[in-house]
Amino acid sequence: MNNLIIGQYFPGDSYLHRLDPRSKLISVFILVCIIFIANSWTTYGMLFLFTCISVAASKLPLRFIYRGLKPVFFILLFTFIVNVLSMDGGKPLIDYGVIHITSGGLVFSIFITLRITIIVMITTLLTLTTPPISFADGIEVLFSPLKKIKVPVHEFALMMSISLRFIPTLMEETDKIMKAQAARGSDLSTGPLRQRMKAIVPLLVPLFVSSFKRADDLAMAMESRGYRGDVGRTRFRELKWSSSDSIVLVLVIFLVTALILMRIRGI
Amino acid sequence: MKQKENPIIDVSNVYYRYEKETNWILEDINLTVYQGEWLAITGHNGSGKSTLAKCLKGLIMPEKGTISVLHWDTTDKEKLWDIRRTVGMVFQNPDNQFVGATVKDDVAFGMENSGIERQEMLKRLETSLKQVRMFDYVDREPHQLSGGQKQRVAIAGIIALEPSIIILDEATSMLDPEGRKSVMKLMRHLNKENNITVISITHDLEEVIHADRMIVMNDGKVIKEGKPRDLFQSTNDFEKVGLDLPFTIKLRRCLKEKGLEISDNALFEEELVNELWTLYSTN
Ligand SMILES: Nc1ncnc2c1ncn2[C@@H]1O[C@H](COP(=O)(O)OP(=O)(O)OP(=O)(O)O)[C@@H](O)[C@H]1O
Ligand SMILES: [Mg+2]
Numbered sequence: 001m002n003n004l005i006i007g008q009y010f011p012g013d014s015y016l017h018r019l020d021p022r023s024k025l026i027s028v029f030i031l032v033c034i035i036f037i038a039n040s041w042t043t044y045g046m047l048f049l050f051t052c053i054s055v056a057a058s059k060l061p062l063r064f065i066y067r068g069l070k071p072v073f074f075i076l077l078f079t080f081i082v083n084v085l086s087m088d089g090g091k092p093l094i095d096y097g098v099i100h101i102t103s104g105g106l107v108f109s110i111f112i113t114l115r116i117t118i119i120v121m122i123t124t125l126l127t128l129t130t131p132p133i134s135f136a137d138g139i140e141v142l143f144s145p146l147k148k149i150k151v152p153v154h155e156f157a158l159m160m161s162i163s164l165r166f167i168p169t170l171m172e173e174t175d176k177i178m179k180a181q182a183a184r185g186s187d188l189s190t191g192p193l194r195q196r197m198k199a200i201v202p203l204l205v206p207l208f209v210s211s212f213k214r215a216d217d218l219a220m221a222m223e224s225r226g227y228r229g230d231v232g233r234t235r236f237r238e239l240k241w242s243s244s245d246s247i248v249l250v251l252v253i254f255l256v257t258a259l260i261l262m263r264i265r266g267i
Numbered sequence: 268m269k270q271k272e273n274p275i276i277d278v279s280n281v282y283y284r285y286e287k288e289t290n291w292i293l294e295d296i297n298l299t300v301y302q303g304e305w306l307a308i309t310g311h312n313g314s315g316k317s318t319l320a321k322c323l324k325g326l327i328m329p330e331k332g333t334i335s336v337l338h339w340d341t342t343d344k345e346k347l348w349d350i351r352r353t354v355g356m357v358f359q360n361p362d363n364q365f366v367g368a369t370v371k372d373d374v375a376f377g378m379e380n381s382g383i384e385r386q387e388m389l390k391r392l393e394t395s396l397k398q399v400r401m402f403d404y405v406d407r408e409p410h411q412l413s414g415g416q417k418q419r420v421a422i423a424g425i426i427a428l429e430p431s432i433i434i435l436d437e438a439t440s441m442l443d444p445e446g447r448k449s450v451m452k453l454m455r456h457l458n459k460e461n462n463i464t465v466i467s468i469t470h471d472l473e474e475v476i477h478a479d480r481m482i483v484m485n486d487g488k489v490i491k492e493g494k495p496r497d498l499f500q501s502t503n504d505f506e507k508v509g510l511d512l513p514f515t516i517k518l519r520r521c522l523k524e525k526g527l528e529i530s531d532n533a534l535f536e537e538e539l540v541n542e543l544w545t546l547y548s549t550n
Contacts, residue, residue, distance in 0.1 A: 133368045165368045168410035217363035224324055224356045225366070225424065226348060226380035234382050236375035 008068070008127045014059035015244065016129040021138030023245035027252045028126045034256050035115055037263050044114050050255060051121050058129050068124030069117065076113050083109035136160040137237055147230070154230040162218070170211065177206050275432060275464055276300035276323060281332035283318060292318050293329070294487040300432070300466060305458050307475040307495070308468045310484030311509040316468045319484070320434050323466070325350045337431070352381060355425035357438040361417035365409045370401060373409070374424045381428060388427075395427040396420075399453055415446025422450070426457065432464040433457070440470070451477075472505065473513045476534050483508065500531040515539050 011017075016024070031047075038044050055065055069076075089104025130138075140157030147153050178188060181202055188199050276299070283293040292315050300306055308316050321327045322334055325341040336353055339346035358364045367373030371392055378388045396402040399419040409417060418438060425433055435454065439447040451474065458465045467478065475481050476495045483491040483498070485508045491498055499505075499516050506512065512520075515536050523529050527546065533539040 133372070161368055162366065165365070165409065168408070169362055172410065214363045217358065217360055218366065220321075220326065221358055221364035222366055222376075224326060224351060224358075225377035226351050226428070227376070228348065228380065232382040233379050234385060234388070236372065236379050236385065236388055238385065 008064075008124070009131050010060060010064055010128045011131075012059060012129065014057060014129070016054065016058040016125065018242075018244065019129075019248060020239055020241050020245045021130050021134040022142055022239060022241070023248050024126055024130055025135075025138050025142060027248055028122055030252055030256060031122055032119055034259055035118060037259050038115070039111070039263065040267060042267055043259055043262055044111055046255065046258065047118055048114060051118050051125075054122065054125055058125055060125075060128055064128055065121060065124060068128070069120055072116065072120050076116055079116060080109050080113045083112050132164045133161055133237070134239075136164070137239055141239060166214070169214075170207070173210060174203065174207060177203055273302040274299045275302045275337060277333075277335045278319075278323070279333055281322065281329040281334060283315075283322060283327065283329050285318075290487075292487050293322070296332070296487075296489055298482065298489065298492075300464060302431075303458070303462045303464055304479045305455075305465045305467065305477070307478035307481040308466060308484065309470065309472065309475055309481060309510060311470075314484040314508075315487040316484055317436055320356065320436050320466070320468055323432075323434065324354045324356050352428060353430055354432045354434060355428055355430035356434040356436060357418065357421050357425060359437040359440055361414045361421060361441060362409070364421050365417055368408065369405070370396070370407050370409075370412070370420050371405045373420055374427055377424050377428045391427040391429075395423040398426060398457075399423045413446070415442045415450065418442060418446070418450055419453070422453065426461075426463075430463070432466065434466045434468065436468045437470070438467075439474070447474075470510065472510055472516075476513055476515075483510075496532065496534050499534060 031050075035047060038047055055062070084101055084105055085099065087105035087108045088100070088102050089108070090106075091103045092100065093103055093106065094101040127135075136157045139160070140153055143151070143153045143156075181199075182188070186199050186202060188196060188203070190196075191199075278296055278298040281293055281296040282291050284291050296319065308319065310316050318327070322329055322341070323336065325336070325347050328342050334341045336350045339350055341347070341350055365373055366376045374392050374395060375388055378391065383391070392405075393402065396405060399422050401416060401419050401423060404412065404416065404420075412420070418441075421438075422433075433454070439450050442450065454465055454467070455477070457463045467474065469475060476499070478495055480493065481491075481495050481498060482489050483505070490508070491504065499513075502512055502516060502520055515533060515538075519529055519531070519533055519539055522543075529539075529542055529546070533542050
């Protein structure tokens with residue numbers, strides 16, 4: 001319970017770790033959008049290369065990236081197989097009963113799989129190198145223009161940071177309640193699924209009740225410390241935009257322009 | 268001696284209830300708190316102590332009567348935030364008042380709300396955390412802290428706001444004796460050195476004997492008020508309202524019942540010891 005990592009943040013001091021969350025968020029957003037423009041070996045190659053360079057710049061052990069990909073491994077495989085079997089084009093490679101595999105279909109499937117892999121890799125990289133709290137800060141600042149049209153951006157970011165702060169507390173509490181229920185003979189770990197689901201109810205109810213009590217207390221404590229929404233508030237946590245942030249953005253824009261041009265030229 | 272004649276909070280004829288047409292939770296409360304004093308409020312569960320504290324801080328408004336803090340009426344909307352800044356409050360549950368993701372974020376939270384400049388925040392962050400001896404933990408997350416440590420962080424968050432009054436609402440009841448002792452020591456230091464007025468709400472009469480003045484509440488009323496030494500002269504009333512007497516007082520009473528001639532004055536263990544060993548030498 002003590003070495004619990006919220007989200008997946010892995011502390012470090014690499015180029016990527018030092019970047020401002022805003023530049024990272026913008027870059028990832030642009031990259032995830034732009035990936036749909038890629039449609040050739042060159043363009044996918046470029047994107048993949050960019051991703052690999054980013055991974056290198058994060059100085060993270062590769063197994064962390066692998067760990068991020070593992071949950072989607074099945075989806076990747078599934079997409080690949082479905083696409084290989086259903087897409088047509090180019091020369092037929094295998095024609096065996098119901099299985100038709102064509103060269104065009106194969107290439108297309110590889111692209112799709114690569115696309116998902118790259119998306120997962122860069123988002124994993126984002127969460128691995130950004131502390132959740134900076135993440136919330138970055139989102140608050142990036143979306144702050146929306147405050148003008150009364151979108152509760154500040155409240156949303158505060159909600160995010162408070163939920164993050166309470167995750168370990170609630171985990172501890174769940175653990176405690178689980179032990180308390182186990183002491184009363186409830187069994188969560190064995191038996192048929194239906195029975196186990198049923199055993200979860202007496203776990204959730206006290207958890208909910210205590211969460212509401214907590215929320216109530218917390219609201220009182222916040223108000224008593226002078227919290228009154230986004231009025232006349234200063235910020236303690238600072239976001240610092242440095243030259244490396246600008247460089248990264250320029251690089252991303254450069255990549256995007258190159259991709260668009262290549263798509264138009266059909267490279 | 269520091270001056271304890273300047274009233275800082277004035278409560279007169281206050282009535283409060285959470286819902287209309289029910290019994291009063293606070294009934295005709297009259298109370299003056301003086302600048303720089305240590306006031307203890309005690310009473311059984313549900314006697315209205317926390318409710319009174321919330322009134323003093325302007326978190327709830329009395330239905331009848333007035334409360335003024337530094338001559339500001341708590342019903343004055345324009346002064347409400349000044350009042351909340353003047354009165355700091357530490358709550359019972361250390362977990363449910365920890366807002367920030369880390370110790371420093373939590374201490375900064377109140378300062379952010381008051382719109383304090385970042386440079387000033389950093390300065391106060393350091394001094395307040397050093398005062399509660401938690402500066403080494405500045406980057407820790409709440410789940411890596413013990414209850415007592417969280418409570419100290421909460422206190423640091425309050426002193427960073429430089430309030431004139433700190434209300435401790437059973438702030439030490441979830442701590443072990445060691446944690447309790449160190450928090451009380453810290454508060455006493457703040458009370459003496461920084462001249463912060465302390466209102467300490469507690470069931471623990473052991474803690475109360477150190478106060479300058481105390482009030483006892485019962486069913487929403489103040490039934491006793493005065494110096495602990497005076498109030499503990501007669502012990503029956505405390506037991507009548509369901510409070511457990513401090514060890515010294517109990518011992519004092521037992522010894523008297525055994526026929527020893529002991530005065531009703533001894534409050535601290537040391538005083539009782541002194542009385543005991545001089546008992547026969549004076550006779
Ligand atoms: N939010 C609320 N809504 C309705 N009734 C409440 C609320 N909070 C407290 N009460 C009631 O007001 C009365 C006084 O409660 P209060 O919390 O002030 O007592 P207390 O002296 O602080 O007790 P404790 O020693 O248990 O903290 C209790 O009878 C309680 O049931
Ligand atoms: Mg209470």
